[in-house]
Amino acid sequence: MATVTDGHARSPGKGPAGGNAALAAALKESGCSYASLALRVNELGHCQGADSSYDKASVTRWLQGQQPRGSTPELIAAVLSERLGRAVSPADLGFQPDQQRPVVARTLAYGEDMADTLHALAELGSTDISRHSLLGSVPFVAGALTDPQREWLLWLLENQDAGQLTSVADGGPVEQVHAMIAMFDEMDNHYGGGGVRTSIVHYLSTEVVPMLQRRGTSPQVQRPLYTAAARLAAMAGWSSYDAGEYGLAQRYMIQALRLCAEGGDRVLGGQILAGLSHLATSLGRPDEGVCLARAGIVTAKGAGSPLGLMRLYAMSARGHAAQGHAREVGDALRQAERHLDASRGTEQESPWVRFLDGHYLQAESALCFRDLGLAGQAERTASESVSANANRRRRQAISRSVLATAHLQQNRLDEAVGTATEALDTLATVHSERSIQALRDFRRRLESHRHEPLVREFERRSRVVLGAAA
Secondary structure, X not given: OEEOOOOEEEOOOOOOXXXXXXXXXXXXXXXXXXXXXXXXXXXXXXXXXXXXXXXHHHHHHXXXXXXEOOOHHHHHHHHHHHXXXXXXXXXXXXXXXXXXXXXXXXXXXXXXXXXXXXXXXXXXXXXXXXXXXXXXXXXXXXXXXXXXXXXXXXXXXXXXXXXXXXXXXXXXXXXXXXXXXXXXXXXXXXXXXXHOHHHHHHHHXXXXXXXXXXXXXXXXXXXXXXXXXXXXXXXXXXHHHHOOOHHHHHHHHHHHHHHHHHHXXXXXXXXXXXXXXXHHHHXXXXXXXXXXXXXXXXXXXXXXXXXXXXXXXXXXXXXXXXXOOHHHHHHHHHHHHHXXXXXXXXXXXXXXXXXXXXXXXXXXXXXXXXXXXXXXXXXXXXXXXXXXXXXXXXXXHHHHHHHHHHHHHOOOHHHHHHHHHHHHHHOOOOOOHHHHHHHHHHHHOOHHHOOOHHHHHHHHHHHHHHOOOO
């Protein structure tokens, strides 16, 4: 974990005398106090792997023209984006950008020009693979989710006849891309996103994007190729999320949504919005998670994919559960079950949703029940999910962690620690930050039992995988 000290680099042309007028104006408009800005920057940094101890004096120095080191300008921009309800970049706040930040800023936007979108996506992939100073400096920006939703819904209104494109030309480039997608899917299911992420990003940015940039491709090939590229970009986002690269996940998913509009696939568009919803809810913005799920539901209705709608209602339930809205959770889960029952089988569904089934809904429902404190229901559904997902190690690891929490909520400490230990053993072969976070959530709940020998032993064993307990 990186540690951020309260050191600063002087911005060119910004001394204490001149001050940072852009930051001062944004701070005044947002109504954010010095203390609350510093606190939120520390909290956001902690969520994304950096320890910091900024305070009111730190904010005063920023306003005087000093620039914080490392990724802190992006964190400040993320906090003020949340408060202002629109995306602002470090440059908008008067901070001097380094050479890696322009592409990080551009890929938060849903661009109008497709040539610029492809160029930015290729540049993001290249920078991501080579890492450089991008590593650890790409925060999740909740305020940047509004514009892509609006642009996507406007596209949807203007293209109401858009549907699902499933035809693949035999032997052509689209078929090749689909074959690679299937291979990446298989690897992701078995080993987690952390093990396959770099391969997806490399293939997308060096093989598929150049295909789309070539001139002379017929529309019959180009549109399904855009859809396949959107699916790959979404996979890059999902695997980045699974590897704990939350800011990168957001950017790949936003670009996936833009590519999807070019391909015209509403089912896939709904699934990309489901991924963004999951990301937002997990990173502490369940209100945004619910909004994104609702946008996805509007997108997928009438597109012939009950399983796609099932997932979106499950994501809506997750967002409501994180806010403690029990009635809304029940409504959303009932809708999810209704659409699951309406599906005529995976072969009648879009290829983008064939991984979804009743066991998926069980796993998501268990998480909702856990968050609402409904331990008995969480135990039943998590137990069923564990039994059904023996070959899906990531899902099984998450469901075991939820089951352990359900045992703990019912004061069955021995069972809870035993189940959590099984989840820990599963993580030895799965590179998934989401699985790790689920088990960390359980470990945090052990706080009042840390005097127990079996809890101390679990914490000792878990330290290698989960890190030191807070």
